[in-house]
Amino acid sequence: MKKLLIFFLCAGIISTASAQKEVSAKTIFDAIDKGQTVNYDGVTITGTLDLTELSNKKRIKQSKGYDEYKSTVEVPVSFKNCTFKDDFIAYKNNEDKRGDRNWSISMGDGETYTTDFEKSVVFENCIFEGKSEFKYSDFAEKASFAGTKFGKEANFKYADFKRESNFANCNFNEYANFKYSNFKYDADFYSVAFRDYADFKYANFNERVTFKGASFNQHADFKYAEFKDSGNFDNTKFKGGIDMKYSNGKKYMN
Structure with missing residues (x-):
């Protein structure tokens, strides 16, 4: 009986430890919404984390049939060695469409929701198994995604990195969308694996x-991309071709 009791006690401890490795997206959302710093290491996040619906959400643009809303993450967020099982949403668009499978027309009605980050953002050695939507996001402080794996499309279109950004050793399994993105300070894409189409068209690199x-x-x-300081492409492999047409600035290739 004593051995059996010890076994169940140990099983309970193991079960609790395992449960602590899993965190719901709602728990994280609620913490951010309350202005609490978020810092996780080695956990699995379950459920869609939608940061476009924070309580500080404001309507920043309105026109006939169209509204644009902005939420702001006001605290530092840090995720290291974490796995996001579902979508990470800092951008979404709800467009009103009419029609069936064979015919569809946009009615011009819709809503766009975006999210800005006022403090530092860290997603290091993480795994995004679902979508990662950062379209139109402003990153006011340093943003690091170093070592992270993006299982599906990574959408950073029109993202504005106002401080240093780090994507070193990242793995993009699907479309990597950095079209029109703006990098005000140094940007690091050292040893990144782009397995699908990599879109830096119209990207603006203000420093190295x-x-x-x-x-x-x-x-x-990289068509129309601006390299205002320097772009280092030493030992870079282009297996599917590269387009630098109309790009400007210094580019070093070896």
Whole structure:
């Protein structure tokens, strides 16, 4: 009986420890919404984390049939060695459409929701198994996604990085969308694996950016990109071709 009791006690401890490794998206959302700093290491986040619905959400644009809303993450967020099982949403668009499978027309009605980050943002050595939507997001402080794996499309279109940004050793399994993104300070894409289309069309690199040792398995699009300081492409592999047409600035390739 004593051995059996010890077994169940140990099983209970193991079960509790395992449960503590899993955190709901709602728990994280509520903490951010209350202005609490978020810091997780080695946990699995379950459920869709939608940061476009914070209580500080404001309507910033309104026109006939269209509204735009902005939420702001006002606290530092840090996720290291974490897995996001579902979608991470800092951008979404609800457009009113009419029609059936064979015919559809946009009625011009819709709502766009975006999210800005006022403090530092860390997603290091994480895994995004679902979508990662950061379209139109402003990152006011340093943003680090170093070592992170993006299982589905990574959407940073029109994102504005106002401080240093780090994507070193990232793995983009699907479309990496940095079209029209703005990097005000140094940007690091060292040894990144782009397995699908990498879109940096119209991207603006105000200071140094490195793609040294990176690998582009599909097309690399830098058309119209601005390299105002320098772009390092030493030992970079372009397996699907590269388009630098109309790009400006200093670019170093070896």
